[in-house]
Amino acid sequence: MLMETEIADSRWLAVDLPDLAQDAALAVLAARNLDAGRCEIALLACDDARIAELNHAFRGKPDPTNVLSWPSEDLAPATAGTDPAPPQPDFTGQIVLGDIAIAWDTCAREASEAGKPIHDHVTHLVVHGVLHLLGFDHVRDPDATVMQRLEVEILGRLGIDDPYRETGGA
16 A cells, blocks of 8 residues: 655654554555555645644634545445445556545644543544545444444454543543
8 A cells, every 4th residue: 555644743753653554544445355555545644733724725614623534536325324335446556545634733632631542543533534535424323323333343453442432430
């Protein structure tokens, strides 16, 4: 798999983002039975200021967010709760999946607030972003259920606990 990673904020080096993202993306592609050797993803590792600009430009929302995805093609299913269409190779045989941006400040804050290791939270967000590139979404409740189930399954294979499980106190 070709994952081009641009580190625009050096704080990402603390979690070895290129390797972490590669491992997360490979786990998603394996779960979807895709030939990782033919897939391409671009990843921008930035800060809250940059992701807020992108969020405003592409979604009309001026605030920062944790992760954004830009799929190369719309694979979303017409029927809620069903799997998206699989991506198809282009004329070169490559499967260009799209682009992901991830923001250090928001990710680090969310991990801290949830009491989770940043590595686990970032892995979850990369898995989430790659699933978006593959046509999964969480706007409609049945689609959210499918996407969440896949995230939990993939993260479990990576040794990461269910990020949606409530961890209630005593």
